[in-house]
Amino acid sequence: MTKMKKRSLEEYEEIDEKDLMILEILQKNSDVTFTELGKQLRISASTAYNRVKKLKETGLIKKTIAVIDYDRLGFRVKAIIFVKTDPKKIESIVEILKKKDKIVSIYDVTGEPTLVAMAIARNHVDLASLLDEIGKIDGVQSTNTMIIMRTFKESYEVSLRQTQSRESE
Numbered sequence: 001m002t003k004m005k006k007r008s009l010e011e012y013e014e015i016d017e018k019d020l021m022i023l024e025i026l027q028k029n030s031d032v033t034f035t036e037l038g039k040q041l042r043i044s045a046s047t048a049y050n051r052v053k054k055l056k057e058t059g060l061i062k063k064t065i066a067v068i069d070y071d072r073l074g075f076r077v078k079a080i081i082f083v084k085t086d087p088k089k090i091e092s093i094v095e096i097l098k099k100k101d102k103i104v105s106i107y108d109v110t111g112e113p114t115l116v117a118m119a120i121a122r123n124h125v126d127l128a129s130l131l132d133e134i135g136k137i138d139g140v141q142s143t144n145t146m147i148i149m150r151t152f153k154e155s156y157e158v159s160l161r162q163t164q165s166r167e168s169e
Contacts, residue, residue: 022051024061026155028032030064039063049058069158071149075120077127081134082113089139090114096137102130113144 018041018141025032025040031039037048055061070078081103090108097106097117105118117134121127127145134143 010026015055017161019060020053023160024157026052026061026064035075039153046150048154068146070120074169077121077123078151079117079119079121079127080146080148081117081131082144083115083117083134084141084143085115086139087114092137093137097134100133102126113142129144 021041022037025037034048034052036054038045041048043051051091061067083097085092093127094106094108094115097103097115100119102121105115107116108114109116119127119130121130127147131143131145134140
């Protein structure tokens, strides 16, 4: 299988209103057919396909995935883990953390701590085990963990057209 080469956005004309509309529609439902996408945008299905292909090639669409309800799969604990690290070892620490299945995202942040990780676990014992593993990583100085009690909003949807017009003002 050949891997598709990512092209830079500069290789194409700037994205237009239709591209932004496509991105907004796909944020809400990535299962939409090209026929339906075309109808919503008043373009042909093949034009919709070509535009989506371009957005993937430029890397604006990183990947199309299912958003899973982890709670229904038995992962009842969500946590925010603050990780203070030796700055010289941050890259190796990140590489180790990326391999941990229960860590769903890792962020390099300003100030203290150095890293913030979001994790899921089946229960508190499962989370404690993950925290023990993280604490043993060479270069990890300390961790501080917050358990998420309730989630009020968790979304990847952004109103792109409204955001873009505000930024140009």
